[in-house]
Amino acid sequence: MEDRNTNVNAKITHHIAVYAFPFGSHGSPLLNIIRRLAALAPRNKVHFSFFSTPNSINTLFPKGSKFDVDCPNIKAYEVWDGKPVGYVSKGNPLEEIDLFLKAVARPGALKKVLEEAEENVGVKVSCVMGDAFLSYLLCDLALEVKVPWVSCWIPGEHSFCVHVYTDAIRQRFGTQGIEEGREEENLDFLPGLNKIRVKDIPDGIVTGNIDSPISQLLHKMSQVLPYASAICLSSCEELDPIVTNDLKSKLSNVFAVGPLSLVVAPSKVADTYNCLGWLDQQRPNSVVYVSFGSVATPTPNELFALAEALQASGLKFLWSMKDHLKVHFPNGFLESNKENGMIVPWAPQVDVLAHGAVGVFITHFGYHSIIESIAAEVPMIGRPFLGDHKLNGRLVEAVWKIGLKVEGGVFTKNKVVKSLDRILWCDEGKKMKETIKNLNNVVRKAIAPDGSSNKNFKLLLELVMKT
Known part of the structure; x- marks a missing residue:
């Protein structure tokens, strides 16, 4: 079997595959992480293949192009959104998420687009990165192709923390409905969450439908995260060092590289309506x-x-x-x-x-x-x-x-x-x-040139380029 890391192209030494969760506000922050890494990396040595749905790519990249304007070492590739021919949206985002998850979970679906990018770039993928919502799929993919995997959490570190501790929270409060009065209890058994109440945590952990596609996806995420080579958080260490340090003690190579909307300057947009x-x-x-x-x-x-x-x-x-x-x-x-x-x-x-x-x-x-x-x-x-x-x-x-x-x-x-x-x-x-x-x-x-977020970006790039 051919070694996945064989350098077929004498110029490019590292080929990073990046998988987006193409819903809500997930795509843009993930692309910003990659843009920042791409700007720090030697452009003639590191290439990023960015995988998302056609609609997401059209939103994130210049119309009609699959190359990033400022970072030519980023190219987009389409992943099927799961919508059958003639599909008409009913305005229910959960339905479209379910269709997408079923499509990318098909055997070989993610590997097929990865191989398409490898053929195009001429270099085998050396690392898999992607939205933490897809962790359970990316973990399997990285194991199959024998490369490291980096999971990127797009919202804040506190929500990440409660998902990481899903099993511990369920053990404490159950999953069959919260007893009267217990919704006011604090999560004081979790570091840094002593002011967070049961009623504040997202539905799907101990309240709401714990069997929904999103709930199951996030629970699977919490179970496979220990296998990730690194975790990338879109927050900064200083917003809550207790939570961040606890995550560092539980998971390998936790890098807080945000807040992304401040670390990566947003593209100037037209004030259309004055x-x-x-x-x-x-x-x-x-x-x-x-x-x-x-x-x-x-x-x-x-x-x-x-x-x-x-x-x-x-x-x-x-x-x-x-x-x-x-x-x-x-x-x-x-x-x-x-x-x-x-x-x-x-x-x-x-x-x-x-x-x-x-x-x-x-x-x-x-x-x-x-x-x-x-x-x-x-x-x-x-x-x-x-x-x-x-x-x-x-x-x-x-x-x-x-x-x-x-x-x-x-x-x-x-x-x-x-x-x-x-x-x-x-x-x-x-x-x-x-x-x-x-x-x-x-x-x-935190986002100053010598701040923690910029230091963590450089450490993340070093880890990605060690492969």
Whole structure:
């Protein structure tokens, strides 16, 4: 049998295969990790083959191209998304995830595209990297082709930690439903999670459907991670050294290389709807920015209540939301708020949050949105929806103390107005501003040229190139 690491091409010495989980906000951060590694590596010696679905590739790479603009040593290859011919989306992302997972789990599916890249590059793959959501598949692939495997966790280290400890949490609380009152218990038996409650952890561990495809995928991840050659975290060590050090004691070569949205400068995006021009006309710290990412959407009743709250507050607001959702606004809301508010289908979030006019961010508590808010020093009001949102919200409110989770976890007019008052007009809000500024300074030190994140990137590249 031919050695997988035979150098067929005299120039390229290392060929890294990278597999993305092509849903939500997973693809872009993983590509940013690879871009950073590709920029640090000798371009004529290290090549990265990036595998994802056609739709994901079209989003991440220049239209019509499968090469990265800034890093020519990255090339994209298509993986089948599992959708049959004539498939029509029903708007259910879980269905599309299930189709994809079944497609990539077919015997030989991942190896086939790997071999296609090997033939194209002319060099055998020397290392497999990929989204931790695909760990159980990538572990098997790496074993089959006899190369090291690096698992990349895209959200925060706290959510990673609770998934790593899934079996321990299940042993403590069971999987048949939480006994009354126990949902308030803290995870104080896990290092660094003493303020996280059972009700804060993602569904699929001890609550919700533990047999769902995502739950099973993440449980399998927790079981195979000890076999990974390295773990790459998209956070930085300084955000919670207790959690990071505990992970280092349990797993091999844990490298915290983030926050990625700050380590890798985002591509400049066009301000299509002149959001920044509108913000230029507003007073400092006076605008409420509202956005729930690309997946989460409040219920019609909550959209109605949030609109009522913004109008009742009298505050200026910039709201990023799809046009078809406007039908859920109160009658006359759009007409009566032409001067007070701006509603756009999309906003350049990083630039918006960094604008001095923005005083508070109403969000879904997505991890990357939280990091962008910390970087801009803007306190948050959050309504968690799915995945790690509840856990992230608990961190924001009870651990870092840089924002509030809306009372009861759903938007009502009075609760939103109350939260806005607490942040914008009370001493509590002033303290949050000071705290988030200090937290931003911690993060900025981590991503400085001599900071821990850049050091870890170099260590990660060294490990990848040792193969």
